[in-house]
Amino acid sequence: MVAERIDVTGEALVVHRFGIPGSRPKVYLQGALHADEVSATVALVELVGLLQVADAAGEICGEVIVLPHCNPLGAKQFILGRHAGRFSLDGRNFNRAFPQIGERVVEQLKLLGPDRQTTAEALRIGTQIFDSLTRVGAPVERLQAALMRLAWGSDVIVDIHADMEAILHLYTSEKSWPVFQPLTRGLDIPIVILSDKPADSPFDEVHDETWTIINLLLGESVDHPKIQTAVCTLELRGLSDVSAELASSDSQALLDFLIHSGAITGTSETNDDAAPLLTTLDAVDVVRSPTTGVVIHLKPLGAKVSAGDNVARLYDPSKPDPEASWQDVIAHKDGIVFARWHQRMIQAGMAVVKIASLSRWGSYEPGRLLD
Numbered sequence: 593m594v595a596e597r598i599d600v601t602g603e604a605l606v607v608h609r610f611g612i613p614g615s616r617p618k619v620y621l622q623g624a625l626h627a628d629e630v631s632a633t634v635a636l637v638e639l640v641g642l643l644q645v646a647d648a649a650g651e652i653c654g655e656v657i658v659l660p661h662c663n664p665l666g667a668k669q670f671i672l673g674r675h676a677g678r679f680s681l682d683g684r685n686f687n688r689a690f691p692q693i694g695e696r697v698v699e700q701l702k703l704l705g706p707d708r709q710t711t712a713e714a715l716r717i718g719t720q721i722f723d724s725l726t727r728v729g730a731p732v733e734r735l736q737a738a739l740m741r742l743a744w745g746s747d748v749i750v751d752i753h754a755d756m757e758a759i760l761h762l763y764t765s766e767k768s769w770p771v772f773q774p775l776t777r778g779l780d781i782p783i784v785i786l787s788d789k790p791a792d793s794p795f796d797e798v799h800d801e802t803w804t805i806i807n808l809l810l811g812e813s814v815d816h817p818k819i820q821t822a823v824c825t826l827e828l829r830g831l832s833d834v835s836a837e838l839a840s841s842d843s844q845a846l847l848d849f850l851i852h853s854g855a856i857t858g859t860s861e862t863n864d865d866a867a868p869l870l871t872t873l874d875a876v877d878v879v880r881s882p883t884t885g886v887v888i889h890l891k892p893l894g895a896k897v898s899a900g901d902n903v904a905r906l907y908d909p910s911k912p913d914p915e916a917s918w919q920d921v922i923a924h925k926d927g928i929v930f931a932r933w934h935q936r937m938i939q940a941g942m943a944v945v946k947i948a949s950l951s952r953w954g955s956y957e958p959g960r961l962l963d
């Protein structure tokens with residue numbers, strides 16, 4: 593095991609590496625990209641401990657990279673005594689606008705001629721591009737380039753976040769979903785949300801897009817193994833679901849997934865009976881707050897609701913009449929409440945609850961992400 597500290601504009605990004613660099617499969621796991629999603633951090637720290645034991649026993653046959661907390665910039669964002677994750681202080685969502693370098697790599701590959709249009713050359717060129725990107729731009733852009741460089745060329749990427757208050761759920765693409773079925777069984781994830789529509793360049797999706805572009809070129813030249821990066825965003829419950837017990841069971845499930853993926857030898861245990869609700873991103877009902885005020889949730893996480901059900905009540909403190917100051921918040925679809933706003937003051941337009949629709953098809957605005 594090698595522990596590394598990478599400097600990102602003066603802050604330390606800590607990386608744990610296992611296995612021989614370049615061995616396959618390469619599996620990359622990072623936590624807390626939005627800085628306050630520390631259920632991911634404690635699970636991944638525990639996983640590092642489990643991997644150290646596996647390493648000592650000679651059981652690591654692939655390459656495994658683990659970043660328990662991948663956002664050293666956001667980790668220090670305290671404002672007036674409160675931690676502020678999700679956005680950098682210059683207003684950027686940490687998980688948007690990651691650099692997509694597919695076309696740049698293809699351009700450089702074409703200059704090399706057909707004989708050198710290989711995956712190995714694509715990996716080398718991409719690493720050079722990310723190297724240069726880590727030295728320019730705003731701190732967030734440098735951090736994003738550093739993360740892309742570390743994960744570059746992975747076979748499997750697990751980007752672990754947390755929602756506000758939430759039950760376990762997982763976002764992935766139709767293409768990547770088979771790779772993550774064992775993880776879903778191991779963690780007993782009840783909701784899986786599929787999306788194949790391009791969004792705002794989040795970390796996971798950019799890897800998929802980049803290699804799709806590169807493989808199009810490689811497919812026309814020599815025949816050799818290509819990188820098909822399988823990506824997912826795992827929402828490890830809510831921001832406050834942080835405990836030693838959960839970290840222990842989550843890390844064991846992640847280790848089992850690594851065994852299943854072939855990065856570690858051994859036998860894994862999964863619950864073959866687990867069957868998640870499979871839905872699509874555009875079918876999720878995001879019920880937004882009509883006003884700024886006090887929210888009282890009426891449905892617990894995991895509750896099954898019907899269209900027309902009251903899922904919350906909102907009190908608007910600007911209205912003088914106590915009766916008229918309350919509003920009902922109504923579900924638009926039948927489904928499962930999988931995430932809720934975590935504070936009891938809410939701003940107009942924010943998501944009060946998110947409902948995974950029992951139908952896979954819906955009308956949620958395409959190209960937008962929920963997290």
Ligand SMILES: [Zn+2]
Pocket residue numbers: 625626629687753754963
């Ligand atoms: Zn997040």
